[in-house]
Amino acid sequence: MKSLSVFFKDMAATVSNRKLLISMVAVLCIPVMYAGLFLTAFWDPYGKMDQLPVAVVNTDTGAEYGDQSLHVGEELIDELKKSDDFAWKFVSREEAEKGMEEDKYYMTIVIPEDFSSKAATVLDEHPQPSEIIFEPNEGYNFLASQIGGTAVKEIRTKVSEKVTEAYSKTLFDQIKTVSDGLGEAGSGASDISDGAVKLDEGAAKLKENLSKMVAGTVKLQEGIQPLSNGAGDLQKGALSLKEGSTTLASGLGQLSSAHKQLEDGVVSAHQGSVQLKDGLTASEAGSAKLKAGLKSAVDGSSKLQAGLASTMDGSGKLQDGLKQSEAGSAKLAESMKAAEAGGAQVASGAQGVAQGLQQLAQSSPELAQNPAVQKLIAASQAVAKGSEQLHQGQQQLSEGASQLHKSQQQLSGGASSLHDGLQQLSGGATQLSQGATQLTTGVDQLHQGQQQLVQGATQLEAGQSKLEDGMKLFGTKLADAANGSKQLSSGAAQIADGSGKLKGGMSQLGSGVTVLADGSKQLDTGAGQLTEGLGKLKDGSGELASKLNEAAKKTGEVKAGDENFQMFAEPVHIQENKFSDVPNYGTGFAPYFLSLGLFVGALISTIVIPMRDTSVMGASGFNRFISRTFSFVLMSVLQSLLSALVILYGLKLDVQSVPLFYLFTFITSLSFMFMIQAIVTWLDQPGRFVVIVLLIFQLTTSAGTFPLELIPDWMKSLNPLLPMTYSVKGFKAVISTGDFTLMWQQAAVLGAVGIVFLALTLVYFSMKSHKGILDQQQAPSVSA
Structure with missing residues (x-):
């Protein structure tokens, strides 16, 4: 009770000091300002994309594809006018360039003159893909240009669907033409069968005459061989000479x-x-x-x-x-x-x-x-x-x-x-x-x-x-x-x-x-093969006629409706099944900014609350430890409670469990508070610099924004050593995934960190108290 009396006296002294009381109230709002303002600013940026001005320039002149007239650029403009993805501004090329120079537009989308004509080259020997020119104004805002790049990819998909749909219509028209041609080919195959019979008779006579020619050429070849050898020997001797x-x-x-x-x-x-x-x-x-x-x-x-x-x-x-x-x-x-x-x-x-x-x-x-x-x-x-x-x-x-x-x-x-x-x-x-x-x-x-x-x-x-x-x-x-x-x-x-x-x-x-x-x-061999081939031709031409007539019948039965065209244009749909739902940016960033706010609030508390002194004269080191610890616990409770209330009811954050959210927020705040209290108690002003350095490392290695795998390798080794890593994981579990086992594991790590640093603070006050007792014992002997 004596230790608590020192704490109550310190609190009474704090309440009586108006300046100190106002400072403490301001410090209580620090986590709310950090977490609340950041989350408010980034709560749902994609929900306001219709306010982002984007210039669209259409210079497409159209093209002809089969019996159809393609105007893909105009169709794209019509689609953009129906959507509210951005604040579309349909302007000329000159107006777009001027607006980009004056930072009036975040990006410009240009549909070139040959957009439709290139789309019509799909069946050419060397087809040319159509292009959409995307000009981001990265100097004005880099993130806006990245978002625009994603939107342009979606626009490309939509345009591809429209172009493919036009291709499908033409293709089905050609299938009907093929069906008529196959019917005509069937009647022509019958005529081929009749001609094959006559060719078979002529091939037999050709083979008989070619056999006689083969016998004569063999004898001629045997007589020329010795003469050729003698000419070769003569040439060799002349070359040697x-x-x-x-x-x-x-x-x-x-x-x-x-x-x-x-x-x-x-x-x-x-x-x-x-x-x-x-x-x-x-x-x-x-x-x-x-x-x-x-x-x-x-x-x-x-x-x-x-x-x-x-x-x-x-x-x-x-x-x-x-x-x-x-x-x-x-x-x-x-x-x-x-x-x-x-x-x-x-x-x-x-x-x-x-x-x-x-x-x-x-x-x-x-x-x-x-x-x-x-x-x-x-x-x-x-x-x-x-x-x-x-x-x-x-x-x-x-x-x-x-x-x-x-x-x-x-x-x-x-x-x-x-x-x-x-x-x-x-x-x-x-x-x-x-x-x-x-x-x-x-x-x-x-x-x-x-x-x-x-x-x-x-x-x-x-x-x-x-x-x-x-x-x-x-x-x-x-x-x-x-x-x-x-x-x-x-x-x-x-x-x-x-x-x-x-x-x-x-x-x-x-x-x-x-x-x-x-x-x-x-020729003799070919004549024999020709005779055999003509027999097969006679048989095959009859079969060809029957198959062509059958193919004409089947191609005539092909369906060509709007649903078929749509299937060709978009044969695959993506079904998204979210493992854990994060509705907006604010919910995704809440673990990171809430951890940041509680850590900064704990750091600012060390500036307002005395770290080592007490208003009670002659208080022992242990009593001062109890008083300081309860003061920081009180600040931690108030900061975490105020932050949780504002985020839950002010920003309407949906969490998996409200009681566990309050509890984990308090554990996180208390762990940060005990860690910073120990560092600043031992090192005083340099300790605050050490805490700021720790904060910087935690901001880059806690994986609160980008995934851990995307940061440099030497930073990855710091990730398991810093407490904000565990607070971010725990908040993600209690806010989004509902993995409460993981939350309790992170809470255990944060609790262990807080206990270790609290013990270090106790060691400091014990050493200072022991030193004071030794000084009092040595004082009479020195005066004597």
Whole structure:
């Protein structure tokens, strides 16, 4: 009772606060505004289609079909005028275009000029279907254009029925004509039977004469066969001769071309051998000079080696002297630094004496006027100035001594580097001397080889001259052979052509005889078949006459009334048996918009009702939990009751069970309320953002509008995780299908969701209450 007392006190405080009370009353209307206004707007849009302006333009010029005049466009206009599917506006093409530009019409239906003429081509070799031009104004309203597309399909069906009905009338007229023709064909079949008897007698004589012709053509065919074989052998030999002579001429031509290139190469090789000989001679002379120069280089390298040894001794002595000089310059630098320090002291003392005498003279005017004192002061100032100059000179000497010592150090380092370089140079000179000796030996061998090459080049030049003369003679003989092969090839070609013509003539003759023999045999066979066929013709013509007369009788009995025409035009009717009736859009969308309204109402309630605080000071966490929970339960009851009343009695929604509709509405509202209460209690303001995100996902994945199968695959996985999925299914069951088992299953899921989130809210208040108790227990110890 104490927990309920906190709730009643909070409610009393709320009622006493006029602003808060007005806000709560406004929040109660949120679900009604969402669900009621949306459902009112979309309750039955197809029931007001007669207010949707649609332009209709008829430019059909009509056509002739058999004995009938087709004006399908005018018939379609008459049908549209009888219907109230849309607010039809029958205008010209110009008015329709202007109205579409000014957003006066949602769509335009154009019946083209050739509409009837194309409908009359049904029995042509290439029939052309009629077309209705549908021009939706999608920029004005997309849904209206989609609805118009469905209406145009229905119009097409109606037009097809009218055209098919006209086709049926013409077809039945033709059937009557066929019946008359069949009667005439029956009498003609009797005449055919009489003629077949006479044809049978003539066919017997024809077969007798054709048998004699077959025997003669067989003998002719046997005599022509050996002649044809001989002509074939002659042609094969001529073709082989032609191919061989052609190949020989081609090869000799290629050989002649290659010989010309070879001859040019021999001439070039001869010139190259001459140049090679001259080059080798010059190379031999150069190698002799190289040999003499290398001998001089060997002598020079020996002298260089001896000079480098003397230089190394001198660099060693220079290095020792520089080291001694470096030590002396170091001592000199130290002495100059000491002298500089002494000079500084002397200059400072002289300056002090001069200043003291000056001060003494200033303190005693008598002393200042004494000439001896004046001289003494002047002398002391001169001494001070000279000592200062002496100190400056000593500083310069000290700096010069330091620079001299640094230069001595650099010279000492350079002397060391010089001595090392001379050692390396001496080693290189030794290697140079050895290499020059080896090079001299190699040059001797090179000179001997060049002498041998000069002799070989002389012999090569003589051989090249002989080869050049021989190639010229061979080229002349080869040209004569190539001309002869060309003449041989030309003669072989003429023989091949003549033998080919001979063989062709023999083949044609043999083929003609063969064809003649085959034809005579086929004629003989055909004559026999003709005799048999004429017998069958005689029998069949009698049967044909009787059947044609019977067909004429039956076609004359065919019925051709309006009901038959209607059957041809519309042979199939659709019988619609609704599994569950949803009379209008409002009933179909009610589960979706009602779930949306209750969810938004629960979210807005968290803005008006305090989530954590209470008007009772010192209330425990559990008491605050009870107070807040009962407050939200009360809001949920009022919101669901008000929404159900408005939808049932304001919008006249028909449901399968009114009590279960009230109950499921309350369960849905309570589940949404507990879920949103827990999220906002834990997260405060960010929690409301989380709830809005959940609302967005539920709007797209709950399958309240489009089927679940039509949304993206990654959204389908969210469908079973969000509570609005179950509220939409439950409302569909209690409103339309009457599947109360399914409704109770969805109610159980929503109840479980509400209990889980209610438990989370209790955990929050328990944790806050425990934290407050710990703070109170720790407060005295801290103050102590």
